[in-house]
Amino acid sequence: MTDTLLEIDHLSVDYETGRGDLKALRDITFDVNKGEIVGIVGESGCGKSTLISSILRLTAPNTRFREGEIRFKGQDLLQSSERHMRDLRGADISIVFQDPMQTHNPVLTIGQQMLDIQHRSKQSKADKLAHAAKMLGAVGIPDPEARLKQYPHEFSGGMRQRIAIAMALMSEPDLLIADEPTTALDATLEVQIIERLQELQREFHCAILFISHHLGVIAELCDRVVVMYAGAVVESGEVREIFHNPKHPYTRRLIECDPGHIKERARVLPTIPGEVPDLANLPGGCIFRDRCDQAMARCATQVPPLDQLKKGHHAACWLNHEEVTT
């Protein structure tokens, strides 16, 4: 039996700006089950970060939740009190942020910061420090007791990201959000961090919402993947299904453009021509239309719905509908 942990249900989020409302997220729907790893993939500006901050409700003051719900264990987080949100943050839901060089407080020791985040625990300070040292050991920081006394700038980027992971897992959360945790690191470190995350996920049985624009990492780590484009979900499904049988042109192009996918030496690296549409002034019809080489007349007028093509595989493209009719 699979239990749903997090349900994003027809979520629409705007940013109020001087140019009018920026429709950062539109009608986002997907689930994360207990113990599952779900990847979110998309270009910069596709709304990944807005989504994460909405789940934690750590949004900028000009954010407006227009529609939809974010249910965590059945409770709508958008209706929860600030107090309830604070109880969840760093306890049931933890997060690892993108840039490990900026994520820790520069003037407090790692030990102090790891003590502070255990503010809910009734343990003694010595027990909390022991717990912190144990967690640092678990992410492969050598000599953890001594290193607790050190400051963030005394650690390398890879180590800092492992510390961030240790901090996020310390409360044994049900959901770990990883916001491009490897983007700022070089390739060999990336592999290390991914392997460490996999090990820890097996040990702690938490669900992971893994945000990345690196398809290789998503394929390696995730069970399911959600492809986002310009603030909307264009395709979602099992990782194997999405990578071998993509049903949206955007997904196909993303896979073609992934450096890991390029086998032959090419003079020009493949790209997706064109730009993401202006979110403050969205065109009608399909949002990917202008960049799509298979666009049809219908795409200009009607928004393709996110339809289920087979069990667990959804895509929002009219091409799939033509296949059905012909």
Add this chain to the structure above:
Amino acid sequence: MLNFATRRFGLSLLILFVAVTVMFLMIRAVPGDPVQIMLGPRATPELQAQLTAALGLDQPIWKQLLIFYGNLLQGDLGTDVFSGRSVTDIVFQQLPFTLELIFASILWSASLGIALGAYAAAHPNTLIDRITAAISVSFVAAPAFVVALLALLVFAVHLQWFPAIGAGEGFWDRLDHLVLPAFAIGLSWVGYIARLVRASMLEVMGESHVRTARAFGIAERRVVMVYALRIAILPVVTVIGVGMGFLLSSAVFAEIVFARPGLGKLVIDSITTRNYPIVMGSVLISTALFVVSTALADLINALLDPRARTAN
């Protein structure tokens, strides 16, 4: 940390040496023969020659400088030309009055400034933030001597809440006498520090580590007071350290307006009478005060910010 402190101390000594040497040469460049000014127009040439020799002014200037440093290393700042008292005694007798004035000014202006700035940063663009900004800017724009005169008129002469002149005797009386001068000197600093803290705070609150602290459910109060303010305060510490120099010069105004004893008044009086030993003694102590306070600011910064300890 110890290594940092030693290096910083060495640098301070160097600064002190350069500043005192420059001052020594500058005061001798001021027009007017000190001996003539001290003895008046009707002094005999013999008397003039005698005083010139007694002050060592007949020696070449490099030799005067050497003698000055030689005496200084033995803790001797020379003797007052008029009273014959030791300059060290005179300067150290005046020093506490200036010190208490400066510390009182910094204490009230920094506490109020930091509180106002942190509050404004926590509620940016609200009505309270705008009011704070307006008050801060007008405080910055008010020169210390104008504020001193106005404060004297309003609070001492008309309302008679506080004493107008002197430094007072005994702890409470001295405190009572400090209120107006410290208010006058500190007022512009309140605005300056408030603006600085607000800007610095807003910058720090936007940094990722603050978002991390919030994402771990750490109470907002602790996020602001510990995670952000501790970093935002760093430039303020530096500014206050350097600001000691400005406070020393504003103290001169306050000491004159409120007829308080103190270093500033001592320097002004001794420059007009060309009393070289006292000028040099007061300048030396003021420079030392300034050098020590900047060094202290650096040390406090190093204590607060581990990154500063490893940097050069």
